[in-house]
Amino acid sequence: xxxxxTRSVPVTINDVLDGHVGLDLQCLDRLYLHxxxxxxxxxxxxxxxxxxxxxxxxxxxCLQQIGxxxxxxxxxxxxxxxxPVVRLKAADRNIEVMKPYLDRAAAAGRSxxxxxxxxxxxxxxxxxxxxxxxxxxCPQFSFDKKDRRVTVYYFYLWDADFGPAFxxxxxxxxxxxxxxxxxxxxxxSAWSGGRRGDCGSTVPxxxxxxxxxxxxxxxxxxxxxxxxxxxxxxxxxxG
Numbered sequence: 001x002x003x004x005x006t007r008s009v010p011v012t013i014n015d016v017l018d019g020h021v022g023l024d025l026q027c028l029d030r031l032y033l034h035x036x037x038x039x040x041x042x043x044x045x046x047x048x049x050x051x052x053x054x055x056x057x058x059x060x061x062c063l064q065q066i067g068x069x070x071x072x073x074x075x076x077x078x079x080x081x082x083x084p085v086v087r088l089k090a091a092d093r094n095i096e097v098m099k100p101y102l103d104r105a106a107a108a109g110r111s112x113x114x115x116x117x118x119x120x121x122x123x124x125x126x127x128x129x130x131x132x133x134x135x136x137x138c139p140q141f142s143f144d145k146k147d148r149r150v151t152v153y154y155f156y157l158w159d160a161d162f163g164p165a166f167x168x169x170x171x172x173x174x175x176x177x178x179x180x181x182x183x184x185x186x187x188x189s190a191w192s193g194g195r196r197g198d199c200g201s202t203v204p205x206x207x208x209x210x211x212x213x214x215x216x217x218x219x220x221x222x223x224x225x226x227x228x229x230x231x232x233x234x235x236x237x238x239g
Contacts, residue, residue, distance in 0.1 A: 030180065030181065031180070031181040032178065032179075032180050032181075033178065033179040033180075033181075034176070034177075034178055035176065035177040035179065036174060036175075036176045036177070037174050037175065040173070040174040040175075041145075041174060042143075043126070043142050043143035043144060046058065046063075046126055046143045046173065046174075047143070050062045050063075053066075057138055057139065058141060059128065059139070060127075060128040060141065063126070063128075063172070063173045066173070067171050067172055067173075070171055071151070071171060074116065074153055078116050081113070083113050083114075083115060083116055084101060084115045084116070085115070085116045085117075085118060086098070086101075086115055086116070086117050086118070087117075087118055087119075088117045088118060088119040088154065089119075090119075090120075094117060094154065094166075097117070098114065098115055098117065098154075098156045098166075101114040101115035101156060102114050102115075102156060102158055102164045105157075105158035106158050106163075106164075108158075109160070110160060111157070111158060111159045111160045111161075112157070112158055113155055113156070113157055114156045114157060114158050114164075115156045116153060116154065116155055116156070117153070117154035117156060117166075118151065118152075118153060118154075119151070119152050119154065120149050120150070120151060120152075121149065121150070121152050122147050122148070122149050123147070123148065123149075123150050123152065123170045123172065123176065124145050124146070124147055124176070125145065125146065125147075125148050125150060125170065125172045125173060125174070126143045126144065126145055126146075126172075126173045126174055127143065127144060127145070127146045127148065128141045128142070128143050129141065129142050129143075129144065148172070150170060150171060150172045151170075151171045151172075152168055152169065152170050152171065153168070153169045153171065154166050154167075154168050155167040155168075155169070159181075162181050163181075165179065165180055165181045166179075166180050167179050168180070
């Protein structure tokens, strides 16, 4: 017996606009870059790296020394350049916390680090494990990647060409980083002045820069990958 019901094809927004669109323009509204050290992704590479740095015994203490030195350098950089350091909490929406600093940097009209955010986040890092060896010999360690909550820095920037952005750097090996550029800004914002290469007065970006946005993962052998989201801009005729 034949069914009395027929399956209907869903109508999409493209079907509705078909024949009524006078202009269809697409542009990148945000750009996400992933950076990493291609030769520092497995345990053997960590041992080789630490040996190259002059450590006689590759151990977690060596990585701790490198991380502590980096944190001291960031603190020194912030102090020397009078850059605010802001503690970011898990419940915070980063962009809302950082917006006053970005607005102040935009008003100055020059590229600069607006503020540095400090947060504790889950990251894929290299964790050490001491291998069973002869107690009378030098200790040996192996390194594997695990998810751990560690300190990360958000360097929030104002760029004269691109506007607001941030560079996120993990403070623990293998020190992955992310760069996020917001290339399309809300109309009328203090961030919209003095920029070049815009798409014009278009639809505002759907997302705002902040922790947890954008895709995850690492890139290619050159040390980075790029991902972008496109916002369509359409002029619909009245007819």
